[in-house]
Amino acid sequence: MAAVERTSTGGAGAGDATAVRRGRGRRPAAEVRAEVLAAAGGILLRDGLAAVTFARVADEAGCSKMTLYKWWPSPGALAAEAYFARSMPTLEFPDTGDIRADLTTQLTAFVRLLVEDGAATPVSELIGAAQTDPDVARAWAEKYGRPRRALACARLREAQQKGQLRADADLEIIVDQLWGACYHRLLVLRVPFGVDIVPRLVEQALFGAAART
Structure with missing residues (x-):
């Protein structure tokens, strides 16, 4: 609400008018x-x-x-929540009815945010700070990590209910395979990677490495 403007009306001349403060x-x-x-x-x-x-x-x-x-x-806690707010529009989980396509779209957006839009260094710094700063650790988990994981699991669960995934598929493990692989390359191996790995990650997570019969 804007501040109320006050002026003097007690019969004084214009020169005596109270200055209007905005x-x-x-x-x-x-x-x-x-x-x-x-x-x-x-x-x-x-x-x-x-x-x-x-x-x-x-x-x-x-x-x-x-x-x-x-x-x-x-x-640091503010920065962790700010990253979630900043990344949320980019990392919204699509639902086209095709879980393979939706995983590819979402994971591509995630990788692009990291390697093309400049988030790789801030994310590395936040995760590093979370190892020694309880406030950052709590904010990162509560404001980013767990909400993002919940979104992914919800989309996978919907696909599972539609028969696109096995009934006994471990949805948490699928999330670990997809997004965890990116974090492993970013934080542990520290090797370059790009969106070209996404189709292979999705293929591996959905169909595994066993020979097909």
Whole structure:
């Protein structure tokens, strides 16, 4: 709601009129939070985890540092949630009715975000920080890792119910095979990879390595 404007009307002349002060007023908390997450996500992808400070984010979002201290226990926790908010539109899980096509589409978007859109370094930094910082670890798991895993499992479960996957297929393992392979190359092997691996990952996860009969 905009700030109320007040003027003097007590019969004074124009020269005595009280100056009108215009202010932005108090913004809804949801709006401020969205702007903070957008600002933090932009800083994270442009400049890395170390650049995400409460002072810089507050300045870019146009809010006070106290607001950030109230909502997040640390800049790292804010960065983890900001990454989820930033990546969510890109990593939405499609549902065309074809689980093979949908896995390929989603995993391609994930790999492209990492290797083409600049998220590989910030993601590596966040996961590294999560090993020693409980706030980052909790935020990464609760605000990104588990929600993304739940989306993937929900889509796989729907395909399973339609008979596109075996009734005894372990959906959690399929998620590990697909996204875990990308994280393994990014964080452990530290080798280049691109979207060309996606069809092979999906083929392997859905059909395995055994000889077909």
